[in-house]
Amino acid sequence: xxxxxxxxxVITLLGVVSCSSEISVADQYYLNKTGMSFDxxxxxxxxxxxxSQFERGRSSSSQAAGGG
Amino acid sequence: xxxxxLAILGFYGSVMILSGQDFASSLASNEPSKGxxxxxxxxxxxxDGLFSSDIKVIDSxxxxxxxxxxxxxxGSYGITEHEVxxxxxxxxxxxxxxxxxxxxxxxxxxxKSIRSDLLLSITGSYTDGFSDHRxxxxxxxxxxxxxxxxxxxxxxxxxxxxDWDYDPGRSSLGFTFGYSDARIVAGVAIDPxxxxxxxxxxNNLDTFSGSVRWETALNPRIKTQQTLQVSITETRQHRVQFxxxxxxRLRDDLYLRGQIGGAIENPVFESIYGGLTLAYEIxxxxxxxxxxxxxxxxxxxxxxxxxxxxxxxxxxxxxxxxLWKNQNTSIRASVxxxxxxxxxxxxxxxxxxxxxxxxxxxxxxRFAVSHQF
Numbered sequence: 001x002x003x004x005x006x007x008x009x010v011i012t013l014l015g016v017v018s019c020s021s022e023i024s025v026a027d028q029y030y031l032n033k034t035g036m037s038f039d040x041x042x043x044x045x046x047x048x049x050x051x052s053q054f055e056r057g058r059s060s061s062s063q064a065a066g067g068g
Numbered sequence: 069x070x071x072x073x074l075a076i077l078g079f080y081g082s083v084m085i086l087s088g089q090d091f092a093s094s095l096a097s098n099e100p101s102k103g104x105x106x107x108x109x110x111x112x113x114x115x116d117g118l119f120s121s122d123i124k125v126i127d128s129x130x131x132x133x134x135x136x137x138x139x140x141x142x143g144s145y146g147i148t149e150h151e152v153x154x155x156x157x158x159x160x161x162x163x164x165x166x167x168x169x170x171x172x173x174x175x176x177x178x179x180k181s182i183r184s185d186l187l188l189s190i191t192g193s194y195t196d197g198f199s200d201h202r203x204x205x206x207x208x209x210x211x212x213x214x215x216x217x218x219x220x221x222x223x224x225x226x227x228x229x230x231d232w233d234y235d236p237g238r239s240s241l242g243f244t245f246g247y248s249d250a251r252i253v254a255g256v257a258i259d260p261x262x263x264x265x266x267x268x269x270x271n272n273l274d275t276f277s278g279s280v281r282w283e284t285a286l287n288p289r290i291k292t293q294q295t296l297q298v299s300i301t302e303t304r305q306h307r308v309q310f311x312x313x314x315x316x317r318l319r320d321d322l323y324l325r326g327q328i329g330g331a332i333e334n335p336v337f338e339s340i341y342g343g344l345t346l347a348y349e350i351x352x353x354x355x356x357x358x359x360x361x362x363x364x365x366x367x368x369x370x371x372x373x374x375x376x377x378x379x380x381x382x383x384x385x386x387x388x389x390x391l392w393k394n395q396n397t398s399i400r401a402s403v404x405x406x407x408x409x410x411x412x413x414x415x416x417x418x419x420x421x422x423x424x425x426x427x428x429x430x431x432x433x434r435f436a437v438s439h440q441f
């Protein structure tokens with residue numbers, strides 16, 4: 001319930017901001033750039049994965065149970 | 069590393085032999101042949117480091133992606149070097165010690181376009197060794213305290229994914245389902261009844277997980293991605309995670325990325341995190357970025373035994389990175405200052421891990437190269 005309270009504003013913002021604007025071919029060029037992409041890998045990925053050892057609440061779906 | 073390079077070259081050579089093509093001519097041309105047609109390919113090399121006064125972790129990996137006909141094959145091989153200095157709590161009869169261990173990680177995956185807008189993928193991974201420095205620290209402490217022997221942690225996981233571009237170029241949905249089987253460092257404690265015998269916790273845990281991801285361009289300058297994930301680990305209740313990512317094109321050469329997320333797991337675990345990154349294109353080939361992240365949780369769910377749960381933590385990170393890229397190659401270097409502050413471990417059995425769960429300052433560094441053929 002607490003999680004839902006925190007992220008309700010995010011969901012609301014999505015609904016407010018989701019105006020149906022046209023996406024042109026020129027816009028596609030910028031939308032596919034590194035700064036606008038969420039699925040980059042390799043050298044274009046900016047995050048250091050090792051800090052996940054300290055952040056168990058931010059694990060990915062493929063991470064094993066771990067523990068110790 | 070040499071063996072991996074040879075393996076990748078061997079893979080290319082084998083495919084050429086099977087397809088009846090000359091190796092050199094196939095690299096020069098992408099024309100389809102009577103056999104398998106080799107499409108685009110890429111190779112990534114990455115090295116990450118995390119350093120403090122008593123913990124050092126260095127992770128090196130190489131990965132590849134190769135299109136063959138309608139399939140795309142992916143694979144990776146990585147080595148993580150863990151070094152920890154194990155310092156027992158004050159007044160302990162156990163002497164300090166140091167330990168180094170390497171962890172090896174392998175993955176292999178395949179994906180196929182079922183339709184022009186539908187992609188199916190499956191990936192298997194295997195890890196041989198300790199999953200993180202904390203497991204290594206606890207294992208060394210148990211060995212020094214109880215003579216528990218040398219554990220052999222390992223894990224296997226498999227993930228299936230479906231990606232649907234229901235509005236090509238603008239919006240997509242993704243679903244993943246995963247299963248992992250992990251053999252961990254079991255928790256150890258003194259039997260509260262006999263005060264002589266040792267009680268060893270479960271060292272084999274299964275985890276099932278599923279996630280849904282929605283990505284869309286709201287307008288020409290704003291993209292967003294929402295991810296909801298549910299995972300269930302043996303002996304624990306289900307964990308729900310939510311993450312919201314945003315990307316803003318402030319100018320044609322200036323981008324702002326933000327993220328906010330959190331997780332909950334009964335009975336007591338909650339986490340929340342967020343971050344901002346500002347990226348500036350100095351030239352079409354050079355990009356500089358700075359970022360800040362914050363993470364906080366209420367303390368870890370105890371998986372194996374009552375004295376292995378980490379207390380609550382607050383982490384902050386400030387980072388800077390430089391990216392160079394042209395049509396086929398990208399090279400990135402970045403450095404970060406990472407501060408980790410734990411809550412006190414309290415006066416219970418967890419006191420033995422006082423020096424494991426103490427405040428630390430880390431330096432994190434990353435270097436990566438990606439090349440497309």
